[in-house]
Structure formats: C-alpha cells, structure tokens
Amino acid sequence: MILMRLGALFSGGKDSCLAIHKAWKIHEISCLISLIPKCEESYMFHFPNIWVTKFQAKAMNLPIIQVETSGRKDEELEDLTGALKLAVERFGIRGIVTGAIRSTYQASRIQKVCNKLGLWCFNPLWLRDQVELLNELVNEGFKVVVSSVSAYPLDESFLGKVINEDIVRRLVDFWRKYDLNVAGEGGEMETTVLDAPLFKKRIEITDYEIQYRGNSGIFKIKGLRLIDK
Amino acid sequence: MRLLLVNLCSDPLSELEFVRPLEQNLRRHKIDLCTKHYTKITCEDVKSSNKVIICGAALKDTEFLKDLSWFTSLNESGKPILGIGSGSQAIMKFFNEELIDEMRIGMFKVTLVKENKLTDRKSFYAYFLTKKIVKTAIFFEILAKIEEAACMVKHKHKEIYGCFFHPEVMNPEIILNFILKAS
Numbered sequence: 001m002i003l004m005r006l007g008a009l010f011s012g013g014k015d016s017c018l019a020i021h022k023a024w025k026i027h028e029i030s031c032l033i034s035l036i037p038k039c040e041e042s043y044m045f046h047f048p049n050i051w052v053t054k055f056q057a058k059a060m061n062l063p064i065i066q067v068e069t070s071g072r073k074d075e076e077l078e079d080l081t082g083a084l085k086l087a088v089e090r091f092g093i094r095g096i097v098t099g100a101i102r103s104t105y106q107a108s109r110i111q112k113v114c115n116k117l118g119l120w121c122f123n124p125l126w127l128r129d130q131v132e133l134l135n136e137l138v139n140e141g142f143k144v145v146v147s148s149v150s151a152y153p154l155d156e157s158f159l160g161k162v163i164n165e166d167i168v169r170r171l172v173d174f175w176r177k178y179d180l181n182v183a184g185e186g187g188e189m190e191t192t193v194l195d196a197p198l199f200k201k202r203i204e205i206t207d208y209e210i211q212y213r214g215n216s217g218i219f220k221i222k223g224l225r226l227i228d229k
Numbered sequence: 230m231r232l233l234l235v236n237l238c239s240d241p242l243s244e245l246e247f248v249r250p251l252e253q254n255l256r257r258h259k260i261d262l263c264t265k266h267y268t269k270i271t272c273e274d275v276k277s278s279n280k281v282i283i284c285g286a287a288l289k290d291t292e293f294l295k296d297l298s299w300f301t302s303l304n305e306s307g308k309p310i311l312g313i314g315s316g317s318q319a320i321m322k323f324f325n326e327e328l329i330d331e332m333r334i335g336m337f338k339v340t341l342v343k344e345n346k347l348t349d350r351k352s353f354y355a356y357f358l359t360k361k362i363v364k365t366a367i368f369f370e371i372l373a374k375i376e377e378a379a380c381m382v383k384h385k386h387k388e389i390y391g392c393f394f395h396p397e398v399m400n401p402e403i404i405l406n407f408i409l410k411a412s
Binding site for chain 1: 240241242243245246249250253254287288289332334335336356358360397398399
C-alpha cells in the first residue's frame with residue numbers, strides 16, 4: 001500500500017468528519033474541500049453552518065478550499081470538478097474521501113467526477129449501519145451538535161443538542177417507530193462537529209440563534225472561538 | 230455453511246467500502262464467514278469453505294487483475310463462486326472472456342434474460358460502479374442485461390456467477406439467494 005495525499009469533501013458535519021477520522025489512520029489528509037451553496041435547496045451539500053468549516057479546518061490545522069456553488073444540480077457538479085482540480089494543483093492530492101453512507105445519487109456523482117479527473121474515491125462509511133455510526137461518534141469522543149431538523153418527529157428540542165447516548169437512544173426510538181433515517185443523510189437532520197480526536201483545538205459556541213417553523217428549523221451558530229485542548 | 234469472502238482491495242481504506250458492508254450484512258444473517266485478501270488465500274481456506282464471494286474494489290484499483298493465479302485454486306475447488314463488481318471482472322478475465330471499456334456509474338435498470346437461482350425479478354434497478362462490461366461470452370451464459378450489455382452471467386458448466394453491479398447496495402437478496410440456493 002502506498003501512502004496517498006487525499007482531499008476530504010467536507011461539510012463540517014458528523015459524516016465527513018468521521019470519514020476523515022478513518023482515512024487519517026491510513027493516508028495523509030492534505031486539505032479539506034468545501035462547497036458553499038448559494039441557495040438552501042442544495043441537492044448535495046449541507047448548509048446551516050457551512051461558514052464554520054473554515055474554523056473547523058483551523059481546529060484540525062488543515063488548509064481548506066472553499067468554492068461557492070449555485071446549488072443547482074449540474075452546475076454543482078462543475079463546481080465540484082473545479083474544486084477538486086484546484087486541490088490537485090495546490091496540494092497534489094491523488095484521491096478524495098467522502099462521508100457518503102447510502103445516497104447512490106451523491107456517491108455516483110462524486111465517483112464520476114473522480115473518474116474524470118483520475119482520482120481515487122474513498123467512501124469509508126459506505127452502507128454502514130446508521131445506529132452503529134452514531135454510537136461510534138459518541139464512543140470516539142466526537143462532540144457533534146444538531147444544526148438543523150426537517151423531519152417529523154424531530155422537533156425544536158433537538159436543535160443545538162450534543163449527540164450523546166441519550167440522543168442516540170431517542171433517535172433509535174424514532175427510527176423504530178417512524179422509520180426515520182437516523183444518519184440524516186436525506187437532510188432529516190444536519191450536524192456540526194465542534195470537537196473530534198483529529199481536532200487540535202476545540203470549538204466553543206459563543207453566540208447562536210434557533211429558528212423553528214412548521215416541522216423544520218436550524219441552530220444557527222453566530223459566534224465561536226477556538227480553544228486549546 | 231462457511232463462506233469465504235475474498236478481498237480484492239489494494240488499499241485498506243477501500244476495504245471499508247467494498248468488504249465491510251458485505252461482512253456486516255452476512256453477519257446479520259448469521260453466516261459463518263472468513264475474509265481473506267486475495268494474495269493470502271490458502272488451500273485450507275478454500276477447503277474449509279462451502280462457497281466463495283469475491284468482493285468489488287475501487288474504480289482505480291486494478292492490481293488484482295495483474296496476476297490471476299490466485300483464482301486457480303478457487304476455480305479448481307468446484308465450489309459455488311459469486312463475483313461482485315471487480316470480482317466479476319476478475320472471473321471473466323481468468324476465463325479469457327472479452328471485456329470492453331464501458332463506464333457505468335450509478336443506478337440503472339437491469340432486465341432478466343434467463344431464469345436463474347439468484348433472482349426471479351424480471352427487471353430491477355441496481356447500483357453500478359464499473360468501467361468494464363462483457364460484450365459477448367463463450368464460457369458464460371448471460372442472465373441479465375443492462376440495455377444490450379451483459380451485467381449478470383453464469384458459467385455454462387459451473388456454479389460460477391458474476392454480477393457487474395453491486396447487489397449489496399440495492400439487491401441484497403441476490404447475495405442471500407446465492408448463499409441459500411447455489412450448489
């Protein structure tokens with residue numbers, strides 16, 4: 001096996017962070033790559049606290065490439081291609097790592113772009129059991145907050161909550177009763193990672209706002225600071 | 230029933246994507262299994278297993294195709310074998326069947342063209358991650374097609390199957406049928 005320089009597709013949420021955590025043990029993560037949607041209806045990428053990714057990169061001591069994307073299906077792919085080309089030029093990456101779990105839509109589009117650019121594509125969470133993933137996050141010491149909810153029965157009380165054993169139990173209960181996708185890959189729930197084993201510094205939220213209407217809401221981080229660990 | 234799961238990945242990070250999901254699914258069904266990298270398969274591994282599944286690998290990974298001697302003992306064992314994704318490429322190449330370059334990434338409709346033990350669904354959607362497909366086959370019969378290309382095949386005289394798509398993603402019953410019915 002040859003040590004590879006990888007770029008990580010990074011949304012700032014639990015899945016991309018856990019994917020990096022796994023890739024880090026085997027290869028070198030050379031940079032993070034974030035696509036920042038201009039519209040909230042993005043098909044592929046997270047939105048609520050995407051601006052936090054810059055600070056998460058600082059916390060991990062990694063460079064980050066941030067590219068704005070229209071959020072429209074086809075343009076989004078072109079924007080992703082551009083971002084990956086930039087990562088190849090600047091950091092000499094030979095592959096990327098993503099946090100895709102079950103979305104064949106997301107996975108196949110990224111695979112196509114990687115194939116076009118001659119890059120390896122790694123999806124270390126692919127088809128993983130959703131509950132097992134949540135438990136792994138808790139057991140590995142990730143500090144993850146719920147930053148948006150948009151599916152019944154997830155309500156306002158979840159916004160800003162740290163995912164711990166109790167929250168996992170409640171999510172599993174919802175999965176059994178309502179068939180809720182507890183990994184939230186379909187946008188049922190978005191998350192923001194404040195601390196993880198690979199973080200050199202942790203993030204402390206200093207200001208936030210909760211917006212909730214109908215069956216959806218966001219926990220908007222408005223201020224933060226990096227704290228030495 | 231003991232199953233030998235053959236890992237084709239040259240990179241351990243890919244194993245999480247192409248081997249672990251199958252292990253997870255098979256263990257959930259209480260299947261006794263042994264996972265081995267293709268470079269480390271021993272005669273004892275083959276002897277002690279009843280069936281073999283050869284997992285897929287990343288699109289960029291072609292290391293396993295460079296020397297296919299590892300497949301000889303599996304072939305000679307006469308045990309049922311199912312190749313998935315890159316695993317089916319390895320099987321076809323071992324038998325010198327012609328593979329052509331044709332990219333298939335994503336979800337495609339598969340149509341059954343011959344009755345078989347792995348599925349009885351006339352048509353279904355499956356997840357593909359392949360750069361190669363079979364145009365025509367000599368030693369294999371075509372079980373299912375995607376448009377005009379073969380995507381599920383079976384050796385004419387042996388219980389050796391190839392799935393050019395990844396059944397673990399959308400069609401796990403194909404894997405279970407192989408385990409329960411192929412003999």
